[in-house]
Amino acid sequence: xxxxxxxxxxxxxxxxxxxxxxxxxxxxxxxxxxxxxxxxxxxxxxxxxxxxxxxxxxxxxxxxxxxxxxxxxxxxxxxxxxxxxxxxxxxxxxxxxxxxxxxxxxxxxxxxxxxxxxxxxxxxxxxxxxxxxxxxxxxxxxxxxxxxxxxxxxxxxxxxxxx
Amino acid sequence: xxxxxxxxxxxxxxxxxxxxxxxxxxxxxxxxxxxxxxxxxxxxxxxxxxxxxxxxxxxxxxxxxxxxxxxxxxxxxxxxxxxxxxxxxxxxxxxxxxxxxxxxxxxxxxxxxxxxxxxxxxxxxxxxxxxxxxxxxxxxxxxxxxxxxxxxxxxxxxxxxxxxxxxxxxxxxxxxxxxxxxxxxxxxxxxxxxxxxxxxxxxxxxxxxxxxxxxxxxxxxxxxxxxxxxxxxxxxxxxxxxxxxxxxxxxxxxxxxxxxxxxxxxxxxxxxxxxxxxxxxxxxxxxxxxxxxxxxxxxxxxxxxxxxxxxxxxxxxxxxxxxxxxxxxxxxxxxxxxxxxxxxxxxxxxxxxxxxxxxxxxxxxxxxxxxxxxxxxxxxxxxxxxxxxxxxxxxxxxxxxxxxxxxxxxxxxxxxxxxxxxxxxxxxxxxxxxxxxxxxxxxxxxxxxxxxxxxxxxxxxxxxxxxxxxxxxxxxxxxxxxxxxxxxxxxxxxxxxxxxxxxxxxxx
Numbered sequence: 001x002x003x004x005x006x007x008x009x010x011x012x013x014x015x016x017x018x019x020x021x022x023x024x025x026x027x028x029x030x031x032x033x034x035x036x037x038x039x040x041x042x043x044x045x046x047x048x049x050x051x052x053x054x055x056x057x058x059x060x061x062x063x064x065x066x067x068x069x070x071x072x073x074x075x076x077x078x079x080x081x082x083x084x085x086x087x088x089x090x091x092x093x094x095x096x097x098x099x100x101x102x103x104x105x106x107x108x109x110x111x112x113x114x115x116x117x118x119x120x121x122x123x124x125x126x127x128x129x130x131x132x133x134x135x136x137x138x139x140x141x142x143x144x145x146x147x148x149x150x151x152x153x154x155x156x157x158x159x160x161x162x163x
Numbered sequence: 164x165x166x167x168x169x170x171x172x173x174x175x176x177x178x179x180x181x182x183x184x185x186x187x188x189x190x191x192x193x194x195x196x197x198x199x200x201x202x203x204x205x206x207x208x209x210x211x212x213x214x215x216x217x218x219x220x221x222x223x224x225x226x227x228x229x230x231x232x233x234x235x236x237x238x239x240x241x242x243x244x245x246x247x248x249x250x251x252x253x254x255x256x257x258x259x260x261x262x263x264x265x266x267x268x269x270x271x272x273x274x275x276x277x278x279x280x281x282x283x284x285x286x287x288x289x290x291x292x293x294x295x296x297x298x299x300x301x302x303x304x305x306x307x308x309x310x311x312x313x314x315x316x317x318x319x320x321x322x323x324x325x326x327x328x329x330x331x332x333x334x335x336x337x338x339x340x341x342x343x344x345x346x347x348x349x350x351x352x353x354x355x356x357x358x359x360x361x362x363x364x365x366x367x368x369x370x371x372x373x374x375x376x377x378x379x380x381x382x383x384x385x386x387x388x389x390x391x392x393x394x395x396x397x398x399x400x401x402x403x404x405x406x407x408x409x410x411x412x413x414x415x416x417x418x419x420x421x422x423x424x425x426x427x428x429x430x431x432x433x434x435x436x437x438x439x440x441x442x443x444x445x446x447x448x449x450x451x452x453x454x455x456x457x458x459x460x461x462x463x464x465x466x467x468x469x470x471x472x473x474x475x476x477x478x479x480x481x482x483x484x485x486x487x488x489x490x491x492x493x494x495x496x497x498x499x500x501x502x503x504x505x506x507x508x509x510x511x512x513x514x515x516x517x518x519x520x521x522x523x524x525x526x527x528x529x530x531x532x533x534x535x536x537x538x539x540x541x542x543x544x545x546x547x548x549x550x551x552x553x554x555x556x557x558x559x560x561x562x563x564x565x566x567x568x569x570x571x572x573x574x575x576x577x578x579x580x581x582x583x584x585x586x587x588x589x590x591x592x593x594x595x596x597x598x599x600x601x602x603x604x605x606x607x608x609x610x611x612x613x614x615x616x617x618x619x620x621x622x623x624x625x626x627x628x629x630x631x632x633x634x635x636x637x638x639x640x641x642x643x644x645x646x647x648x649x650x651x652x653x654x655x656x657x658x659x660x661x662x663x664x665x666x667x668x669x670x671x
Binding site: 004005008012015016019022023025026030036037038039040042043046047049050053054056057060072073074077078080081084085088089091092095096100104107108111112115116118122126130134137138141142144145146147 | 214216217330331333334337338340341344348349350351353355356357358380383384387388389554556557559560561563564567568571572575577580581584587588591592593595596598614617618620621622626
């Protein structure tokens with residue numbers, strides 16, 4: 001827990017330094033002409049406060065007791081969390097290429113059948129039912145088109161029916 | 164009398180068949196969302212918000228408010244039947260609700276929770292109706308300095324009253340504010356904080372992207388890690404005889420319930436407090452003042468009634484500053500506020516003048532939502548008992564899909580979907596390290612207002628910083644913020660002094 005706390009504090013310090021570097025591109029000081037701070041002042045000084053507070057957390061962790069041995073992650077279930085995050089990343093990555101109507105059912109199939117160990121009935125109902133629902137809800141009703149990628153030509157006849 | 168006229172006009176809107184249907188759909192969805200362990204009102208509103216494009220904006224807000232309401236009722240269901248709070252707001256309900264269920268009185272506990280929620284909801288909606296217009300009138304006098312001071316006050320309540328680590332709270336507030344400045348500078352129009360030169364950042368980071376990331380994806384990741392085995396559902400049967408008996412029992416608890424409602428309403432108004440502390444406080448208070456305090460924690464019906472009135476009243480209370488001042492009283496209302504801005508309805512005093520139909524329609528819909536929620540709740544109890552047996556992975560997979568598609572829908576950029584996954588993973592890690600999430604979301608929603616009002620004031624006052632304390636109202640807010648800010652420091656000092664004196668005594 002202590003190590004994780006320190007690492008997160010260092011991460012936040014790096015993040016705020018990065019924000020400050022970005023904000024520095026704009027005037028961060030007092031603009032005497034118009035009155036008031038420049039465009040970069042708000043993000044710059046807030047990031048500076050963030051940096052100081054994260055630094056405070058880091059310093060505090062060195063002063064505190066060292067007998068804190070509680071685990072940050074639950075090692076039994078951490079694997080599942082990582083697996084779900086990886087699956088999400090893969091799903092979003094293939095969405096522009098294979099289209100949402102391939103990526104999302106694949107994710108559902110993996111999640112229900114392989115990760116959740118459900119039966120075929122549940123898996124198929126959800127894997128096939130969800131894209132149909134999404135199509136009618138978003139494309140037909142709201143006219144919001146989800147990314148199609150390679151599958152674009154397959155939707156032309158469907159559009160001809162519904163639009 | 165003017166008030167009743169407004170309210171009558173409002174009912175004309177909210178009792179239209181379409182809005183009535185929306186309220187019923189909303190509370191039913193809210194009840195389910197609230198009843199599912201791991202999902203509360205804020206998760207529900209974040210996930211459902213992109214789906215509300217299907218109805219007109221004013222109805223969409225009514226729908227979201229109904230979900231908020233329903234989720235407050237629903238939280239009690241899993242507290243009683245599973246022994247796990249369906250949402251953090253229902254933690255206090257488990258203390259006595261669970262023992263009651265184990266004694267075979269699950270039905271009675273559910274009736275008590277529903278009735279108490281109804282009483283809490285009704286009392287707080289009446290308070291809301293009374294306070295809304297006067298507060299909006301006061302807020303009409305607000306200029307940029309007052310707006311800035313009020314936002315500052317909202318943030319300092321997190322530092323002073325939030326109860327989380329002060330440094331971590333400040334970090335989250337600053338992070339939210341910095342993320343809100345991404346995009347184009349408000350005044351000069353220059354691009355700023357365009358990370359990795361990604362064009363997607365030019366339009367800024369939407370509150371919805373952050374909320375879906377943290378409360379959708381992040382929450383699911385957190386639940387995956389913490390739930391190892393499926394909990395057991397206690398069966399609950401409900402008969403009319405029990406219903407009659409339950410209502411008779413509840414009739415004795417008027418004092419507890421009205422106390423809980425009024426306290427919940429006012430605690431709910433504070434951005435840092437809200438429904439969870441309100442419910443815990445009401446529980447504590449009921450235990451202190453009850454004649455049967457010895458049986459608290461062992462299945463006392465009063466211990467179910469008190470927190471349930473308070474958490475419902477708090478949810479209504481948190482709507483009050485959101486609607487009248489434009490400062491949300493809870494993360495859920497912050498999302499409602501963001502949604503309203505997205506639809507072109509800017510909350511705040513002007514809304515009462517420019518869109519009275521909408522405002523009073525929304526207020527009156529709280530009355531109908533309250534009534535609908537108690538009826539749907541009692542009628543669907545067998546369905547909830549069945550639904551709580553649904554495997555967790557099925558729910559998770561559906562929620563994750565809704566997060567991805569819902570994040571894509573508003574602006575149709577994959578950039579936002581990537582951000583959602585990123586915020587989900589980072590939010591999960593930060594939450595595990597005890598960083599509070601509510602100030603982050605509130606800061607992102609209020610950030611633009613805070614920066615705008617700050618810089619507007621300074622431009623109109625030619626850079627005179629004292630402008631913030633020269634006006635009486637804004638000076639009051641600034642002083643209050645300063646007090647909240649110093650509060651944790653004083654506490655720390657007092658604790659230090661005490662440890663010093665106790666450590667010094669034995670040496671004498």
